[in-house]
Structures are given as structure tokens and as C-alpha cells.
Amino acid sequence: MATLADLYREIALCRDCELAECRNMVVPGEGAEDAAIMFIGEAPGFHEDQQGRPFVGAAGQFLDNLLHSIGLDRSKVYICNIIKCRPPGNRDPLPREVDACRRWLERQIELIDPRMIVTLGRHSMSRYFPGASISKVHGTARNLDGRICFAMYHPAAALHQQSLRRTIEADMLKIPGLLAQAADTKPAPEPRQLSMF
Numbered sequence: 686m687a688t689l690a691d692l693y694r695e696i697a698l699c700r701d702c703e704l705a706e707c708r709n710m711v712v713p714g715e716g717a718e719d720a721a722i723m724f725i726g727e728a729p730g731f732h733e734d735q736q737g738r739p740f741v742g743a744a745g746q747f748l749d750n751l752l753h754s755i756g757l758d759r760s761k762v763y764i765c766n767i768i769k770c771r772p773p774g775n776r777d778p779l780p781r782e783v784d785a786c787r788r789w790l791e792r793q794i795e796l797i798d799p800r801m802i803v804t805l806g807r808h809s810m811s812r813y814f815p816g817a818s819i820s821k822v823h824g825t826a827r828n829l830d831g832r833i834c835f836a837m838y839h840p841a842a843a844l845h846q847q848s849l850r851r852t853i854e855a856d857m858l859k860i861p862g863l864l865a866q867a868a869d870t871k872p873a874p875e876p877r878q879l880s881m882f
């Protein structure tokens with residue numbers, strides 16, 4: 686069975702779209718291989734492209750604070766993006782780039798098998814909430830193939846629009862309850878035989 690490290694080696698060699706020509710580093714993602722929560726952002730920016738790590742700029746600092754607000758840090762979750770290479774000038778990913786990168790994200794989901802996917806921003810939202818608008822769907826969850834999908838604004842939105850900061854913070858606080866609810870609805874384990882001593 687392939688590991689995340691195997692997958693990262695494959696992604697580093699990817700030349701499936703034109704972003705391979707202008708990237709400095711691929712940014713596959715990082716975090717726990719057995720994470721219950723997977724955060725999916727949009728695309729690497731300047732700093733991510735320099736370091737090969739997701740969310741290391743200002744938006745990443747806010748994401749770290751949001752994780753801390755629910756008692757988590759990067760080592761306990763998984764963080765990646767819908768595309769693994771930086772679009773020039775930080776433009777939006779093109780549909781053909783998202784399509785070319787789809788297989789990598791699918792394999793990450795398969796390997797990590799998270800109970801919950803949290804979409805950060807409209808690009809990843811549109812995959813799990815097709816046709817929805819982020820202003821309506823943020824802070825709500827749906828069940829997809831046995832996983833909870835939860836939509837949030839992109840953390841960078843709070844940097845551009847202060848009024849969204851509280852909304853994003855409040856949405857983050859819903860995550861632990863949703864996860865706990867999902868655990869409750871899992872089929873109960875077989876009753877165990879009590880051992881006599």
C-alpha cells in the first residue's frame with residue numbers, strides 16, 4: 686500500500702499542466718496520515734511555492750489560530766489545496782488545472798480517509814457543494830459518501846474583509862460538534878464478551 690511519502694514523490698514529478706513550467710516547488714500538503722479532518726484550500730501562493738508547504742503565509746497564520754481555537758494544530762489534521770502548484774501572480778486556478786490535479790487530491794483522500802473534509806474558499810467548496818454560493822453555504826455541512834463535508838470561507842477572506850473574521854471563527858467552532866455527532870452515528874461496536882478472572 687502506497688504511503689503519503691510515495692505519493693509526494695509522484696506529485697513532485699507531475700507535469701500534467703502548464704503550472705509545472707513556472708512553479709518553484711510543488712506543494713502537495715502536510716499533516717497526519719490518519720487525520721480525521723482534512724482542510725482543502727485553493728492553491729499555493731508565493732511563500733508556499735518557496736517552501737513547498739501549504740498555508741505558510743498570512744492566511745496560514747490565521748488558519749493556525751483557528752485550529753488552536755478548537756484545540757488542534759497542524760500535526761493533528763491534514764492541510765492541502767485543490768491544486769498543488771502556484772498559479773502565476775496568484776491568479777485563480779483554471780478549470781483545466783483543477784481537473785489535471787484532481788487525481789492527486791483523490792489519492793490523498795483515499796489514503797488519509799478523513800471523517801471530515803473542510804473546504805476553505807469557493808474553489809474547493811464548488812467540488813463538494815456544486816452550484817452553491819459560499820455566502821449561503823459557509824458554516825453548513827453535508828454528508829457525502831459517508832464523510833462530513835463542511836464549507837468555510839477562505840482564511841484570506843478575513844484579511845481582506847475584517848467583517849468576515851468573526852464569521853470564520855464562529856464556523857470553525859462548529860467543527861468539533863460535527864465530528865462528535867458523526868462518531869455517535871457510527872454503528873455501535875459488537876458487544877464484547879466480559880472476561881472473568
Ligand code: URA
Nearest residue numbers: 726727728729739740
Ligand atoms: N491559500 C491557499 O489556498 N492555500 C495555500 O496554501 C496558501 C494560501
